[in-house]
Amino acid sequence: MTVDKVKIVREKLKAAQDRQKSWADLKRRPVEFNVGEKAYVKVSPMRGVVRFSKAGKLNPRYVGPFEILERVGTLACRLALPPSMSRIHNVFHVSQLRRYIPDPSHVLEVEPLIMEGNLGDELKYEEVPIRIVDTKEQVLRRRIIPYVKVQWSNHTEREATWEVEEKMRKEYPYLLEGLRLGYCLRFSKSS
Numbered sequence: 664m665t666v667d668k669v670k671i672v673r674e675k676l677k678a679a680q681d682r683q684k685s686w687a688d689l690k691r692r693p694v695e696f697n698v699g700e701k702a703y704v705k706v707s708p709m710r711g712v713v714r715f716s717k718a719g720k721l722n723p724r725y726v727g728p729f730e731i732l733e734r735v736g737t738l739a740c741r742l743a744l745p746p747s748m749s750r751i752h753n754v755f756h757v758s759q760l761r762r763y764i765p766d767p768s769h770v771l772e773v774e775p776l777i778m779e780g781n782l783g784d785e786l787k788y789e790e791v792p793i794r795i796v797d798t799k800e801q802v803l804r805r806r807i808i809p810y811v812k813v814q815w816s817n818h819t820e821r822e823a824t825w826e827v828e829e830k831m832r833k834e835y836p837y838l839l840e841g842l843r844l845g846y847c848l849r850f851s852k853s854s
Contacts, residue, residue, distance in 0.1 A: 694757045696740050701728035701763035704742065704755060728763035791816045792831070792838050796823045811839070 696702055703725035729742040735754050744753050797812035809828040814820050832839050 694760075694762075696731050696734070696757065696760065696762070698731055698733055700731050701765070702731055702740070702742070702760040703727040703763055704729060705759045705761065725761055790818075792835050795838060796820055798828070799825070813838075 704727050705725055706723055729744055732741045732743050732753075734740055738757050739754050740757065740760065741754050744751060792813045792815055794814050795811050796814050799810050799812075801808045801810060810825045811828045811831055812823045813826050813831065814823040828839070
C-alpha cells in the first residue's frame with residue numbers, strides 16, 4: 664500500500680520536473696565559445712559597491728572584451744585579463760560571458776582602470792569628496808534644506824552630485840570649513 668503511494672508520488676514528481684524542464688529549455692540556448700574569440704565578462708551588481716570607477720546605476724554590467732585563451736571543461740573558459748585585473752581569477756563559467764560580435768566601425772578605446780586610494784582584496788575602494796562645486800537650498804513648507812554639489816575622487820566636475828549639507832558636514836567636516844562663514848551669513852539673512 665505504502666509502496667504504491669511512493670511510486671505514484673515519484674511518477675508525479677518526475678512528470679512535474681519534465682514539464683518544468685521542457686518550458687525552461689525553450690528559453691535556453693547552447694553557448695559555445697572558441698579559442699581566439701572575444702567575450703565580455705558579467706560584473707555582479709552589489710549595492711553600495713564602486714567598481715571600475717562608477718557607482719550605483721552607472722556600474723557597468725559587462726566589462727571587456729577579453730580574448731578567450733582556452734576552454735576549461737565544457738562550460739568554462741580562461742580569459743586573457745589585463746594586469747590591472749590580476750587579482751581576479753581568469754576562469755569564468757559561460758553563463759558569466761557574453762559574446763563580442765566584431766564590427767569594423769566599432770573602435771574600442773582601452774581605458775586603464777586607474778583607481779586612486781587603497782584597493783582592497785575585493786577590488787573595491789572608497790570614493791572621497793575633493794571639493795564643493797556649488798550650493799543651493801530646497802525650500803519646503805516648514806523648512807529649508809541646504810544642499811552642496813560635491814566633486815568626488817576619480818570623477819570630473821560634470822559628474823558632481825548634490826548631497827545634503829548636514830550629512831556632508833557630519834561625514835567630511837574638513838570639506839565644509841570654508842562654507843561655515845557663508846552658511847552662517849545665509850541663515851542670518853533668512854531669519
